[in-house]
Amino acid sequence: MAGADGDDSLYPIAVLIDELRNEDVQLRLNSIKKLSTIALALGVERTRTELLPFLTDTIYDEDEVLLALAEQLGNFTMLVGGPEYVHCLLPPLESLATVEETVVRDKAVESLRKISQEHSPVDLEVHFEPLTLVMPTLRQAAEDKSWRVRYMVADKFSELQKAVGPEITKNDLVPAFQNLLKDCEAEVRAAAANKVKEFCENLPEDNREQIIMTHILPCVKELVSDTNQHVKSALASVIMGLSTILGKDNTIEHLLPLFLAQLKDECPEVRLNIISNLDCVNEVIGIRQLSQSLLPAIVELAEDAxxxxxxxxxxxxxxLAGQLGVEFFDEKLNTLCMAWLIDHVYAIREAATCNLMKLVEKFGADWAQNTIVPKVLGMANDPNYLHRMTTLFCINALSDVCGRDITTKQMLPVVLKMSEDQVANVRFNVAKSLQKIGPVLEKITLQNQVKPVLDKLATDKDMDVKYFAHEALSGECLPYEYS
Structure with a gap:
């Protein structure tokens, strides 16, 4: 096909026009993907004067086609004549950066960033900066009537901050960020709260502390008591990181009271986010200061009514134990963990048992043998039969993580002795415990020590005891079959 005037030099543009007007999306997509080949055929001058204006004027296609176009143009510098003419790519990319589909806009912005590096300082000022003069638009977007627009500004705030540089950040973005942190919509406040640490990290170093203390921290203090739990949770996930930015003195004086308030928040996720990041504060103020300030609040919660x-x-x-370390845990929190085992609420005792297992997984079997196991086994003689049963539950949970040697030598003898308990509930839990720890034990131990006790329990006067003893002896529960 030739052009209307018969000039074959118009062929690539004519074909491109036909293909981009075709109803077949795949054909249009394929056409866009071979733009570089068409540009090579046209040459740099016709690419600048014909191809790019055509593309700029006809950006109205499917998102998939526009995405491919945005990506292609990011690699067009040499095809338009090199850095001297790279500014010719700005109009089509600017149009693509304003389309409705987010992925297309993101790809266009990515290509704009890419070609910005090809501009000379003069061209950046003349051609590119009028396109990155975004502050009027940004100010308008940050105050837009639609909360979804404000939300997107908050969500992309760190990227905006990096793009505009320190001066604009200090003069324009700090007030905008304050407003987003105080926004009337919770979704916007949550998005902004999630960016607090990153925003503060990227502030210019020469006056970072002053900006944070004067402009950001007052907003943060308000968010700590926000009415929306998602806002508080978002803040709690990042606020501990401010300690490394503000240093020891500011952390102790200004941040610790906020951490304490969040530790006592009624929302579990807020408390978890604070506890999950205690190591950040530990690095700044030290474990002793941490224990004097935050741990009393944790202990208070641990004993809450x-x-x-x-x-x-x-x-x-x-x-928490993993962050504080074994020595500090033993000194401050071990007693608390053991006290939960005799709580009057069954759900607490059950959770405390699981907690011990996780602690042993973290600190090791030797620690358990010296620290946990003796205290657990001591409960076997408790006058309260519920506490004696907790001993069995703990043994069930600890046998795997403590291993065969500790289970056989320390825990099994206690279980066997408890088979003579006067309370039937304890006796049938002995049968269940022997069933549970059986796979950890050696065959000879099962034959010589476990089976005789189960045989005796199988003739118990209590029906439940007999039932669970027979279950353990059935050959399906223990790893070895008995005749």
Whole structure:
């Protein structure tokens, strides 16, 4: 096909026009993907004067086609004549950066960033900067009537901050960020709260502390007591990181009270996010200062009159123990963990048992043998039969993580002795425990020590005891078959 005037030099553009007007999306997509070949055929001058204006004027296609176009143009520098003419790519990419589909806009911005590096300083000022003069638009977007627009500004705020540089950040973005942190919509506040640490990290170093203390921290203090739990949770996930930015003195004076307030928040996720990041604060103020300030609040929660609050703290304990280390844990929190085993609420005792297993997984069997196991086994003589049963539950949980040697030498003798307990509930739990720890034991131990006790329990006067003893002897529960 030739052009209307018969000039074969118009062929690539004519073909491109036909293909881009075709109803077949795949054909249009294939056409876009071979733009570089068409540009080579046209040469740099006709690419600048014909191809790029045509593409700029006809950007109205399917998202998939526009995405491919945005990507292609990011590699067009040499095809338009090199850095001297790279500014010719700005109009089509600017149009693509304003389409509705997010992935297309993101790809266009990515290509704009790529070609910005090809501009000379003069061309950047003349051609590119009028396109990155975004502050009027940004200010308008940050105050847009639609909360979804404001949300997107908050969500992309760190990227905006990196793009505009320190001066614009200090003069324009700091007030905008303050407004987003105070936004009337919770979704916007949550998105902004999630960016607090990153925003503060990227502030210019010469006046970072002053900006944070004067402009950002007052907003953060308000968010700590926000009415929306998602906002508080988003803040709690990043606020601990401010300690490394502000240093020891500011952390102790200004941040610790906020951490304490969040540790006592009614929302479990807020408390978890604070406990999950204690290591950030530990690095700045040290473990002793941490123990004097935050740990009393944790202990207070661990002894709260509401059992669900106590339960939440138990679930965080392995995470906390891993951050504080074994020595500090033994000194400050070990007693607390053992006290939960005799709590009057069954759900607490059950969670405390699981907690011990996770602690042993973290600190090791030797630690368990010296620290945990003796205290657990001591409960076998407790006058309260519920506490004696907790001993059995703990043994069930600890046998795998402690291993065969500790289970056989220390825990099994206690279980066997408890088979003579006067309370039937204890006796049938002995049968269940022997069933549970059986796979950990050697065959000779099962034959010489476990089987005789189970045989005796199988003739117990209590029907439940007999039932569970027979279950353990059935050959399906223990790893070795008995005749």
């Amino acid at each position: 509401k059992w669900r609050v106590r339960l939440a703290i138990i679930e965080y304990m392995p995470l």
